[in-house]
Amino acid sequence: MKKYVVAIVGATGAVGTQMLACLEEQQFPVGALKLLASPRSAGKVVSTPWGEVTVETAAPEAFDGVDIVLGAAEDDVAKALYPEAVRRGAVVVDNSHAFRLDEDVPLVIPEINAADALQHKGIIANPNCATIIGLVPTWPLHQLAGVKRMIVSTYQAASGAGVPGMRELEEQIGCMGRGEEIPAPAAFAAQLASNLIPQIGGEKYQGFTSEEMKMQNEGRKIMHLPDLRVNCTCVRVPVLRSHSESVTLEFERDITLEQAREALASAPGVKLVDDLAAESAHDRWPMPLDTTDQDLIWVGRVRRDISNPDALRGITFWCCGDQIRKGAATNAVQIAKLLCE
Amino acid sequence: MKKYVVAIVGATGAVGTQMLACLEEQQFPVGALKLLASPRSAGKVVSTPWGEVTVETAAPEAFDGVDIVLGAAEDDVAKALYPEAVRRGAVVVDNSHAFRLDEDVPLVIPEINAADALQHKGIIANPNCATIIGLVPTWPLHQLAGVKRMIVSTYQAASGAGVPGMRELEEQIGCMGRGEEIPAPAAFAAQLASNLIPQIGGEKYQGFTSEEMKMQNEGRKIMHLPDLRVNCTCVRVPVLRSHSESVTLEFERDITLEQAREALASAPGVKLVDDLAAESAHDRWPMPLDTTDQDLIWVGRVRRDISNPDALRGITFWCCGDQIRKGAATNAVQIAKLLCE
Numbered sequence: 001m002k003k004y005v006v007a008i009v010g011a012t013g014a015v016g017t018q019m020l021a022c023l024e025e026q027q028f029p030v031g032a033l034k035l036l037a038s039p040r041s042a043g044k045v046v047s048t049p050w051g052e053v054t055v056e057t058a059a060p061e062a063f064d065g066v067d068i069v070l071g072a073a074e075d076d077v078a079k080a081l082y083p084e085a086v087r088r089g090a091v092v093v094d095n096s097h098a099f100r101l102d103e104d105v106p107l108v109i110p111e112i113n114a115a116d117a118l119q120h121k122g123i124i125a126n127p128n129c130a131t132i133i134g135l136v137p138t139w140p141l142h143q144l145a146g147v148k149r150m151i152v153s154t155y156q157a158a159s160g161a162g163v164p165g166m167r168e169l170e171e172q173i174g175c176m177g178r179g180e181e182i183p184a185p186a187a188f189a190a191q192l193a194s195n196l197i198p199q200i201g202g203e204k205y206q207g208f209t210s211e212e213m214k215m216q217n218e219g220r221k222i223m224h225l226p227d228l229r230v231n232c233t234c235v236r237v238p239v240l241r242s243h244s245e246s247v248t249l250e251f252e253r254d255i256t257l258e259q260a261r262e263a264l265a266s267a268p269g270v271k272l273v274d275d276l277a278a279e280s281a282h283d284r285w286p287m288p289l290d291t292t293d294q295d296l297i298w299v300g301r302v303r304r305d306i307s308n309p310d311a312l313r314g315i316t317f318w319c320c321g322d323q324i325r326k327g328a329a330t331n332a333v334q335i336a337k338l339l340c341e
Numbered sequence: 342m343k344k345y346v347v348a349i350v351g352a353t354g355a356v357g358t359q360m361l362a363c364l365e366e367q368q369f370p371v372g373a374l375k376l377l378a379s380p381r382s383a384g385k386v387v388s389t390p391w392g393e394v395t396v397e398t399a400a401p402e403a404f405d406g407v408d409i410v411l412g413a414a415e416d417d418v419a420k421a422l423y424p425e426a427v428r429r430g431a432v433v434v435d436n437s438h439a440f441r442l443d444e445d446v447p448l449v450i451p452e453i454n455a456a457d458a459l460q461h462k463g464i465i466a467n468p469n470c471a472t473i474i475g476l477v478p479t480w481p482l483h484q485l486a487g488v489k490r491m492i493v494s495t496y497q498a499a500s501g502a503g504v505p506g507m508r509e510l511e512e513q514i515g516c517m518g519r520g521e522e523i524p525a526p527a528a529f530a531a532q533l534a535s536n537l538i539p540q541i542g543g544e545k546y547q548g549f550t551s552e553e554m555k556m557q558n559e560g561r562k563i564m565h566l567p568d569l570r571v572n573c574t575c576v577r578v579p580v581l582r583s584h585s586e587s588v589t590l591e592f593e594r595d596i597t598l599e600q601a602r603e604a605l606a607s608a609p610g611v612k613l614v615d616d617l618a619a620e621s622a623h624d625r626w627p628m629p630l631d632t633t634d635q636d637l638i639w640v641g642r643v644r645r646d647i648s649n650p651d652a653l654r655g656i657t658f659w660c661c662g663d664q665i666r667k668g669a670a671t672n673a674v675q676i677a678k679l680l681c682e
Binding site: 149150151153155169173174175176177178189190191193194195196197198199202203205206207208209216229230231233235237238239240244246248257276277281282284285286287288289300301302303304305306307308309314316318320 | 490491492494496514515516517518519530531532534535536537538539540543544546547548549550557570571572574576578579580581585587589617618622623625626627628629630641642643644645646647648649650655657659661
């Protein structure tokens with residue numbers, strides 16, 4: 001079996017670290033591994049399943065001889081470096097927002113549009129975390145009845161702001177627990193512990209934020225639905241690393257609740273947890289604590305949208321997924337695996 | 342000015358304690374005050390603006406001579422006791438769910454249907470907290486354009502489960518802060534700290550919970566809109582005492598964003614906080630920490646519902662309000678004041 005030289009960019013961050021773990025878990029055929037990061041992290045030695053690896057500065061020449069790049073860096077780094085990696089013959093799976101809506105760049109959730117990945121011209125984009133977590137369970141329902149409208153309210157974890165976001169929330173909880181004053185926030189615009197912050201990303205379109213518009217704009221591209229309409233409200237909640245979403249869908253065609261449940265129960269990447277009568281709370285509905293550090297999107301509270309005047313064309317559900325894994329690293333490694341098949 | 346003999350039932354709970362404070366703040370003409378509770382709390386002495394009051398057991402004869410009862414007890418206590426209070430000549434403003442949908446019982450949010458209160462036959466019901474917080478800002482928009490459909494996702498605080506709920510969340514945060522193991526949950530079905538619990542109330546109708554159906558059933562009664570359609574998803578979040586809601590409305594008639602903003606800015610009980618460009622996060626949007634321990638419903642993120650195919654008939658917003666105050670005690674004392682006017 002062919003083995004690949006793999007480089008992770010942003011290797012020391014929350015997503016980069018998880019990408020490394022996912023390579024092993026998904027038994028990716030790694031021949032050699034390069035860990036790239038900012039000069040601040042260069043020189044650090046990381047113990048990996050492929051031996052001890054010294055972190056190098058992410059620079060164009062670092063991509064010489066690399067087959068596959070997993071990008072977990074910010075937009076500006078992505079824009080500066082990945083075309084250089086492609087020029088040197090690498091294929092880049094990029095988790096940043098830099099190239100997601102570029103016409104030449106496939107935007108891929110393997111459970112939905114794996115074939116798109118093979119049309120790449122060197123760069124494949126990994127979608128936004130909230131988009132992945134919302135679309136994985138929407139897709140099997142769309143295949144049944146054609147989704148035309150989504151109304152989504154998110155409950156997004158601190159990990160969306162990386163390690164600094166998680167540390168800030170943990171520090172604030174620590175202060176509350178010890179009865180100490182909470183320091184001024186830095187990773188977030190306001191205190192997150194025991195609070196909610198109803199803005200993620202800057203203002204983008206008609207009062208919607210960049211994060212909110214991703215669900216529509218990335219969703220249209222991934223599902224090949226140029227007319228999909230999405231109203232999304234993104235809210236940061238004091239949860240460590242699983243995003244949750246309350247999703248209401250409107251369909252072109254009728255869909256029964258039984259059809260919806262069956263489709264979700266058998267959909268790849270989805271775990272249906274939907275039994276209000278279950279003895280244990282963990283079997284009743286998805287919760288962020290239960291979906292942390294695993295790869296499936298858990299879906300529950302599946303029911304008719306009783307507000308939809310078209311009684312058979314609305315479905316509402318609740319879903320949770322690990323933001324660092326399926327929302328980022330797992331999906332990226334899944335895409336990379338498509339390239340090896 | 343006439344003064345009233347007022348009794349608070351459930352006087353030692355979170356809502357009852359707040360009712361006592363609200364009586365003073367709203368300068369309610371209290372002639373004498375009775376504090377009633379379960380036998381467990383009887384005998385306790387509470388210092389009030391009207392002198393020291395010894396808590397008495399809530400029993401029928403305790404209502405002799407009482408003009409106005411503020412009820413902050415559970416449904417079963419309400420059903421057993423309030424008809425006895427009415428028989429003795431009192432008017433009861435009840436915060437429980439027991440009588441809310443009874444035909445003979447007005448269900449009142451003073452900003453919306455104050456006149457209904459005067460049609461009472463002894464009992465007036467105070468709506469559910471999430472209903473109040475969602476409807477206060479919906480009402481001025483309804484007056485402009487006729488609301489016909491609401492899609493709501495809630496972010497509900499621990500205080501909805503009373504003092505035990507708040508204590509449990511605080512204890513869990515304390516354990517996390519000190520690095521201790523979190524004890525098994527009791528007030529909630531699962532750990533709430535750093536988690537979300539997507540069920541409030543028991544299963545009621547087609548997979549919706551009792552809490553979720555209140556927004557529709559109470560909303561129809563309060564706004565006199567028997568055909569209003571509501572799809573509500575209620576979620577408990579690790580926040581102490583302010584509920585937040587992501588609300589999407591569909592209207593019968595066109596409504597411009599400017600009309601909506603103006604109506605919200607001037608609506609009684611509402612504070613519009615909606616400026617993504619504001620220097621301080623506290624001026625950008627409502628957050629539960631900022632809306633705690635005050636009486637207004639703060640509204641922000643007001644924007645068009647870009648998913649609505651009728652471009653001028655959808656509005657989306659975010660609102661927060663103190664669950665114990667306007668969600669319960671403040672609203673009840675406001676109703677009681679209507680009776681004095």
